[in-house]
Amino acid sequence: MSAEAQVPTRPDDPVVPRRRIVMVFAGLMLGLLLSELNETIFATALPSVVGELRGMDHMLWVTTAYILAGTIVMPIYGKLGDLVGRKPLFVLALSIFIVGSVIGGLAPNMGVLITGRAVQGLGGGGLLILIQAIIADLVPARERPRYLSAMGAVFAVSSALGPVLGGWLTAGVGWRWAFWINLPLGAVAIASALVFLRPPARRPEDIKVVVDVWGITTMATGVTAIVLLTAWGGTRYDWTSPVVLTLVVIAIVATAAFILVEQRTPEPLISLRLFRHRNFTLATVSGLVMAVAMFGTIAYLPTYLQMVTGLTPTMSGLMMLTLIGGLGLATVGSAQVVTRTGRYKWLPVIGSALVAIALALLSTLTVTTDLRLLGGYLFVLGAGIGTGLQLLLLIVQNTVDQAQVGTATAANDFFREIGVAVGSAVVGTLFTHRLGVLLGQRIPPDAPDIDVRGLTPESVAQLPEALRAAVGSAYNDALTPVFGYLVPLMILSTVGLALIKHEPLATTVEGEPT
Numbered sequence: 001m002s003a004e005a006q007v008p009t010r011p012d013d014p015v016v017p018r019r020r021i022v023m024v025f026a027g028l029m030l031g032l033l034l035s036e037l038n039e040t041i042f043a044t045a046l047p048s049v050v051g052e053l054r055g056m057d058h059m060l061w062v063t064t065a066y067i068l069a070g071t072i073v074m075p076i077y078g079k080l081g082d083l084v085g086r087k088p089l090f091v092l093a094l095s096i097f098i099v100g101s102v103i104g105g106l107a108p109n110m111g112v113l114i115t116g117r118a119v120q121g122l123g124g125g126g127l128l129i130l131i132q133a134i135i136a137d138l139v140p141a142r143e144r145p146r147y148l149s150a151m152g153a154v155f156a157v158s159s160a161l162g163p164v165l166g167g168w169l170t171a172g173v174g175w176r177w178a179f180w181i182n183l184p185l186g187a188v189a190i191a192s193a194l195v196f197l198r199p200p201a202r203r204p205e206d207i208k209v210v211v212d213v214w215g216i217t218t219m220a221t222g223v224t225a226i227v228l229l230t231a232w233g234g235t236r237y238d239w240t241s242p243v244v245l246t247l248v249v250i251a252i253v254a255t256a257a258f259i260l261v262e263q264r265t266p267e268p269l270i271s272l273r274l275f276r277h278r279n280f281t282l283a284t285v286s287g288l289v290m291a292v293a294m295f296g297t298i299a300y301l302p303t304y305l306q307m308v309t310g311l312t313p314t315m316s317g318l319m320m321l322t323l324i325g326g327l328g329l330a331t332v333g334s335a336q337v338v339t340r341t342g343r344y345k346w347l348p349v350i351g352s353a354l355v356a357i358a359l360a361l362l363s364t365l366t367v368t369t370d371l372r373l374l375g376g377y378l379f380v381l382g383a384g385i386g387t388g389l390q391l392l393l394l395i396v397q398n399t400v401d402q403a404q405v406g407t408a409t410a411a412n413d414f415f416r417e418i419g420v421a422v423g424s425a426v427v428g429t430l431f432t433h434r435l436g437v438l439l440g441q442r443i444p445p446d447a448p449d450i451d452v453r454g455l456t457p458e459s460v461a462q463l464p465e466a467l468r469a470a471v472g473s474a475y476n477d478a479l480t481p482v483f484g485y486l487v488p489l490m491i492l493s494t495v496g497l498a499l500i501k502h503e504p505l506a507t508t509v510e511g512e513p514t
Contacts, residue, residue, distance in 0.1 A: 027192035036158035045166040070125025071417035077126035078410020097123030098186040105179035141505040145335035152331030167313030215269035222254030289493040291419030296427035306457040307475040322375035326382025351388025356490035363484035438474035
């Protein structure tokens with residue numbers, strides 16, 4: 001198709017020139033880069049951050065706070081985007097993200113740092129939803145994989161650049177620049193959105209603002225309780241403690257209340273009717289499971305590489321490039337297959353199976369495993385994620401009509417982010433609990449000048465050989481079994497994806513011919 005080709009948007013809107021779509025897409029990708037870069041930039045910086053602020057006990061919240069806040073606001077952005085338009089929300093999300101970056105950059109302690117990350121999440125949670133929905137507004141499902149593959153490439157670049165940049169900043173000007181770097185990037189992203197993103201004109205009578213207050217309240221309560229439960233259960237509080245049992249009750253009651261509210265409200269935050277579609281349900285559930293495995297693994301591998309193998313933050317970030325290489329190649333390759341053939345069903349099945357295989361391999365790691373072999377395992381993991389994850393969104397969007405694309409996209413990503421939050425929290429909880437036990441067993445009580453809560457790669461490197469080996473073996477034996485725990489989940493995901501029914505990809509948007 002030529003550069004001047006046109007793509008339809010809605011039946012009552014003029015077709016949009018392909019060149020214009022490219023300009024819009026470039027602005028959207030800048031916003032996506034900002035959001036995704038922020039999810040990975042702390043991967044290699046985290047050990048130094050928690051060491052400086054003396055907050056190893058709160059380490060998992062640096063990641064979880066961002067994910068939790070972003071998860072809560074996703075359905076809100078999706079629904080409001082369908083009702084009032086997406087451009088103003090996109091600019092608002094970017095602005096909130098920048099405010100959170102300022103808070104984090106000035107943080108004097110872990111509490112303020114986690115607050116900044118949460119504010120960032122309130123903005124970042126809307127960016128991905130709005131970008132995906134805007135693309136669905138402009139591009140038919142059959143042509144959409146090439147754009148989704150470009151999104152996958154941005155994700156791969158940001159995932160690769162984030163750990164490297166985080167390590168470089170930590171070793172140089174300091175980890176706070178992981179926040180400050182967002183300010184110029186965010187300003188450029190806002191300017192790009194204001195100039196290039198031109199949504200179709202909306203008549204005043206078509207703009208509706210219907211806020212599902214009770215839906216938002218019950219959803220936020222339930223999500224918060226679930227994440228706190230997974231983060232605190234068995235670590236800060238015993239599983240039978242009043243706090244944990246109270247969280248269980250809150251999660252159950254809030255979830256039940258949310259379902260009742262969404263059944264009765266005229267404009268539900270997440271329409272339960274979406275789950276009547278077999279493909280929507282299977283793709284959404286499988287995306288949740290894959291997110292558990294993906295982020296539960298990626299969040300702690302850079303720390304593992306630094307503590308166990310002795311790599312510097314920068315080198316551990318570079319080591320993660322093998323995973324990103326597999327992800328990028330698989331994302332682009334699978335998109336090409338779908339665009340040319342229109343067939344998509346078995347690609348997510350293959351991807352899910354590859355993730356299960358990679359997790360099984362990672363569970364066999366030891367302190368003496370060759371880094372080249374570890375890199376191969378990471379490549380397989382990335383290939384599995386790249387083959388399946390983006391196509392699940394395509395399946396979801398192809399299932400619903402255009403008027404619900406924002407809500408459906410938000411619902412899919414909402415449950416995926418639930419998986420991210422739960423996965424990061426569960427893996428972090430299991431890891432940190434086991435780590436504390438193993439460090440207590442392997443470090444002699446009379447070992448001089450060792451603060452377990454303040455361990456960093458730099459401090460570990462200064463330890464005598466015997467103590468350094470004890471810390472490395474503890475990290476290895478605390479994390480690798482957790483990878484094995486995730487394998488059965490991925491097997492179930494693979495089976496569920498095999499049950500998806502192939503439906504032809506739409507070649508129009510709202511029935512207009514291409």
